[in-house]
Amino acid sequence: MKFRRLVLLLIFLVVVAAWYTKPTREEFVQFYTSQASLPGPPSIEFTDRFVYSSVTVNFYTPARVEPGEPLKAVSAKKEEYLGLFGRFWKL
Numbered sequence: 001m002k003f004r005r006l007v008l009l010l011i012f013l014v015v016v017a018a019w020y021t022k023p024t025r026e027e028f029v030q031f032y033t034s035q036a037s038l039p040g041p042p043s044i045e046f047t048d049r050f051v052y053s054s055v056t057v058n059f060y061t062p063a064r065v066e067p068g069e070p071l072k073a074v075s076a077k078k079e080e081y082l083g084l085f086g087r088f089w090k091l
Contacts, residue, residue, distance in 0.1 A: 018051045023083040028055050031088050053083030 023031075025046040032044075047054040061076040080091040 015051060018085055021086040022048075022051065023053050023086055023088065024048075025053075027086075028053070028081070028083060028088060032057065051084070055081040055083060055088070057081070 025044075025048075028046065029044070043058040043060065045056040045058070047056075057079045058075055059077040059079075060073040062071040063074040064070075065072055081088045082091055083089075
């Protein structure tokens with residue numbers, strides 16, 4: 001009985017700590033710009049969950065779909081990050 005209470009208390013404390021230290025969009029932009037040198041600004045989708053943050057970074061490159069057509073933006077690369085306990089991890 002005491003062991004079960006201790007385990008539940010530890011789980012509760014971990015969830016509260018994760019909620020309290022959940023990173024924000026501004027922290028991700030600071031983290032990402034310090035890591036990468038980019039030719040152009042990427043598109044950042046930030047999703048704020050209860051305990052963690054989910055971020056999708058989409059890079060675009062100009063390309064011609066057909067000869068003679070104007071350049072269009074085409075998705076080149078997509079990266080996903082998980083924000084938990086004040087840090088970001090690449091998935």
